[in-house]
Amino acid sequence: MNNIKENLALPVGTTLDRFIMRKQEDFPYATGELSQLLRDIALAAKIVNRAINHAGLTDIGGAYGKQNVQGEEQQKLDVVANIRFIRALRNGGEVCTIISEEEDEVIQTGNLKGKYIVAIDPLDGSSNIDVNVSIGTIFSIYRRISELGTEGTIEDCFQKGTEQVAAGYIIYGSSTMLVYTTGNGVNGFTYETSLGEFFLSHPNITTPKNGSIYSVNEGGYNYFPEAIKDYIELCRVRNYAARYIGSLVADFHRNLLKGGIYMYPNTLKSPGGKLRLLYECNALSFIVEQAGGKASDGRQRILEIQPSDLHQRCTFYIGSKEMVEEVESLLVARPVRNTQLV
Ligand SMILES: O=P(O)(O)OC[C@H]1O[C@](O)(COP(=O)(O)O)[C@@H](O)[C@@H]1O
Ligand SMILES: [Mg+2]
Ligand SMILES: [Mg+2]
Numbered sequence: 418m419n420n421i422k423e424n425l426a427l428p429v430g431t432t433l434d435r436f437i438m439r440k441q442e443d444f445p446y447a448t449g450e451l452s453q454l455l456r457d458i459a460l461a462a463k464i465v466n467r468a469i470n471h472a473g474l475t476d477i478g479g480a481y482g483k484q485n486v487q488g489e490e491q492q493k494l495d496v497v498a499n500i501r502f503i504r505a506l507r508n509g510g511e512v513c514t515i516i517s518e519e520e521d522e523v524i525q526t527g528n529l530k531g532k533y534i535v536a537i538d539p540l541d542g543s544s545n546i547d548v549n550v551s552i553g554t555i556f557s558i559y560r561r562i563s564e565l566g567t568e569g570t571i572e573d574c575f576q577k578g579t580e581q582v583a584a585g586y587i588i589y590g591s592s593t594m595l596v597y598t599t600g601n602g603v604n605g606f607t608y609e610t611s612l613g614e615f616f617l618s619h620p621n622i623t624t625p626k627n628g629s630i631y632s633v634n635e636g637g638y639n640y641f642p643e644a645i646k647d648y649i650e651l652c653r654v655r656n657y658a659a660r661y662i663g664s665l666v667a668d669f670h671r672n673l674l675k676g677g678i679y680m681y682p683n684t685l686k687s688p689g690g691k692l693r694l695l696y697e698c699n700a701l702s703f704i705v706e707q708a709g710g711k712a713s714d715g716r717q718r719i720l721e722i723q724p725s726d727l728h729q730r731c732t733f734y735i736g737s738k739e740m741v742e743e744v745e746s747l748l749v750a751r752p753v754r755n756t757q758l759v
Contacts, residue, residue: 430616433459433595433606440599450511450532451558451583455597457509458556459615461502462587462595465539465554466608468497469589478547486521486728487693492546495519498539498554506535513561514569516727518696523727525568533582534559534573536696541586542664551590553666557700558583574727578699578720586666586700596622596670598707619674624710627739628676629657632668637684642715644747645682651743665692669701669735673708678736678744682715690714690732694724698733711741715748 431439437452472478472494481491499519506512506526513531515524518538535558542552560582563570585597593608595615605619631652638646652659660677662668668679681692692698702712702719712719712735722731734744 430618433615433617436604436606436617440601451599453509454506454511454533454535454558455583457505457511458502458585459595461505462554462593463608463613464501464505465498466587466589466593466610468501469494469552472547473549485519487518489543491519492540492543494546494552495540495543502537502539502554502556514573516574516695518693518728523569523571523574529566529568531569532561532565534561534569534576536574536699538693538696541666541697542662545662545664545667550662550664551588551667552664553589553670554587555666555697555700556585557581557696557703574695575724577723578694578702581699581703581720584700584703586670586704588666588670590667590670594618594670596673596704598704600703600707603704603708622673622708624673624705624708625676625737626709628672628678628737629655630660630672630675630677631657631680631740632659632661632672632677633680633682634661634663635659637682637686640685641682642748642751644751645680645744647751648680648744648747665697665701669705672736673705673710676737678734678740680744681733683732687730690730692730692733694719694722694729694731695727698731698735701735705735709738710736711738712736713741713745715745 437455441452477493477497481493481496483491485491499517506515510528511531512526512533512535513528514534516536538555541555545552559576559580561569561573563573583599587595594605596605603622605622606615607618608615672679681690698719705712714731734741
């Protein structure tokens with residue numbers, strides 16, 4: 418009898434669907450397309466989550482045997498996730514054009530009446546795919562500026578991060594979560610596999626103004642700008658915790674909740690930085706700002722960078738406001754000299 422009572426006492430949280438509906442009511446002129454688009458992304462996330470969970474039992478682990486436009490070896494799960502998200506966005510009907518890390522060119526979905534553009538990193542943290550470490554998906558959503566009834570244009574795709582109408586990520590970790598913003602705060606939902614539903618578990622996420630975690634791949638230390646070496650030295654002197662998973666989504670998520678800074682400076686291998694503006698940096702920058710944090714390339718706000726290439730990279734400093742500001746001030750004091758990178 419007790420476990421029935423216990424069971425019935427278990428609160429049934431707010432499902433993502435219900436939350437989206439409630440939020441839509443906040444916008445009297447909302448027509449439901451963005452809500453539907455968020456649901457389409459959540460559906461694809463559930464399918465990709467299942468594929469990831471079963472990767473060890475099926476033959477979709479390992480390399481795919483092709484390179485993407487970045488010259489990176491594609492993993493089979495990169496390709497599976499790419500196909501699943503593109504299919505869900507195409508079938509959903511709300512998206513006219515997609516930019517994906519795994520596609521050289523933009524994808525026109527054929528939904529000429531689709532009002533939205535989506536930029537997506539279908540599988541983030543590819544180096545951690547086969548070793549059971551948290552990985553993710555990152556997405557940015559823009560309203561098209563071109564005329565309805567036509568294909569999306571390159572102008573639609575090169576909007577600044579400030580023009581995002583929504584952004585988010587899915588983290589496939591010890592639990593699977595979807596975290597997103599539409600410009601009214603950040604909310605996190607945990608996936609309940611047996612019910613197949615995302616439930617609101619982290620309402621109104623805010624990030625601490627300061628923290629004591631720093632995340633950077635120190636393997637590239639010798640080629641970091643002097644200012645970043647100075648900052649790492651400060652972190653060491655202050656006995657901050659060095660935490661680096663190697664999956665941007667996972668490092669970002671931890672620092673978002675606990676306070677901290679993630680840095681991907683210029684390195685010898687990536688003189689312009691490694692991470693991609695359109696489908697990695699813009700989305701996380703929108704989220705961190707909505708949570709009270711900051712994101713910069715060391716000189717300017719990431720969201721103010723004018724895109725000019727689908728796969729352009731940038732240096733990336735993101736996290737607790739005071740930590741990012743300290744890095745910016747060190748970089749102003751000791752600007753990056755190009756000679757440092759040769
Ligand atoms: O191995 P490095 O140079 O530290 O780079 C790790 C970074 O590269 C990434 O794996 C790049 O993303 P993808 O896996 O989507 O290509 C980030 O997730 C991660 O933070
Ligand atoms: Mg990535
Ligand atoms: Mg990726």
